[in-house]
Amino acid sequence: DIQLTQSPSFLSASVGDRVTITCRASQGISSYLAWYQQKPGKAPKLLIYAASTLQSGVPSRFSGSGSGTEFTLTISSLQPEDFATYYCQQLNSYGFTFGPGTKVDIK
Amino acid sequence: QVQLQESGPGLVKPSQTLSLTCTVSGGSISSGSYYWSWIRQPAGKGLEWIGRIYTSGSTNYNPSLKSRVTISVDTSKNQFSLKLSSVTAADTAVYYCARVSWYYFDYWGQGTLVTVSS
Numbered sequence: 001d002i003q004l005t006q007s008p009s010f011l012s013a014s015v016g017d018r019v020t021i022t023c024r025a026s027q028g029i030s031s032y033l034a035w036y037q038q039k040p041g042k043a044p045k046l047l048i049y050a051a052s053t054l055q056s057g058v059p060s061r062f063s064g065s066g067s068g069t070e071f072t073l074t075i076s077s078l079q080p081e082d083f084a085t086y087y088c089q090q091l092n093s094y095g096f097t098f099g100p101g102t103k104v105d106i107k
Numbered sequence: 108q109v110q111l112q113e114s115g116p117g118l119v120k121p122s123q124t125l126s127l128t129c130t131v132s133g134g135s136i137s138s139g140s141y142y143w144s145w146i147r148q149p150a151g152k153g154l155e156w157i158g159r160i161y162t163s164g165s166t167n168y169n170p171s172l173k174s175r176v177t178i179s180v181d182t183s184k185n186q187f188s189l190k191l192s193s194v195t196a197a198d199t200a201v202y203y204c205a206r207v208s209w210y211y212f213d214y215w216g217q218g219t220l221v222t223v224s225s
Contacts, residue, residue: 032210034210034212036212042217042218043205043215043216043217043218044154044203044212044215045215046211046212046213049208049209049210049211055213087153087154089211089212090210091210091211094169094170095156095158095159095167095168095170096144096146096156096159096210096212098153098154098155098156099153100153101154
């Protein structure tokens with residue numbers, strides 16, 4: 001089974017900061033990785049799929065990169081509405097797995 | 108615009124079966140090559156995939172839950188359903204239904220809280 005880890009698990013940042021979140025897979029997964037944003041009390045929202053393809057309607061300040069075992073989600077200039085928890089996710093032969101999440105909080 | 112809505116009891120007794128339904132609107136559940144999935148999230152914790160179904164009835168389940176899970180589809184009602192048997196307090200969570208596009212979840216329901224308690 002392929003496991004996903006995320007770092008950091010918690011991040012404190014200010015509006016306007018550049019933020020990078022890393023997701024690592026225990027085995028290579030090519031580019032089959034997605035990123036989600038979840039705000040309290042809400043369902044997760046798809047941000048990026050295929051490691052770097054922005055979902056329709058998602059602001060361009062979000063970007064994704066990576067392949068194989070290491071992936072990153074970058075927010076180029078953090079906005080007030082971006083404070084949330086971010087999850088990576090992949091599909092393997094056993095099913096779908098999510099990373100443990102990275103909470104982005106206000107400094 | 109596809110929309111999903113979960114429905115079902117918010118309280119289930121231990122050892123009983125949890126039953127939820129997801130109603131899809133804004134498009135036919137049978138159109139396109141999509142799977143339909145259930146995901147859950149205990150309070151303050153991460154996301155756990157439960158299983159998925161294709162409109163043909165083909166299913167895949169999380170190995171950790173497989174012995175207790177059944178997912179079914181009713182294309183005439185544009186719905187798919189989840190049954191989780193022999194529930195315990197550990198099954199208390201917000202349950203989401205979602206559409207699977209390729210290998211990611213592109214549309215989600217708002218989620219429904221199910222509490223397991225006597």
